[in-house]
Amino acid sequence: MNCQPSEAPCIKICEHDAFKVLGGAITLDYDKCTKCRDCVEVCPIGIISIQ
Template structure:
């Protein structure tokens, strides 16, 4: 079971993954079931999509409202 208190952003546990990139970090999260994911439900711009069971974020669609950060149960979403 994933515990956010133990998260060091190492990207090796397989529960979620935050991969830094110089210009646009990508999100590849498998913590929530896509049908129940709060980030998908709260996003008014449809910036989140499901790719092979993982939730991904298209930063080009993101308006930086930060609502998804507020509802993420594991705090993995980072928007610059």
């Protein structure tokens, strides 16, 4: 909840539309995620973890 969805780097960089906003929270749709880790690299608070 640290980034505004309109400004979130993870949403902007994801080419697979794997991030969604639900109830104001940014969530990751693991079914769409290709584990490219681009979002991990741009997250300003380092909260994204792809396994």
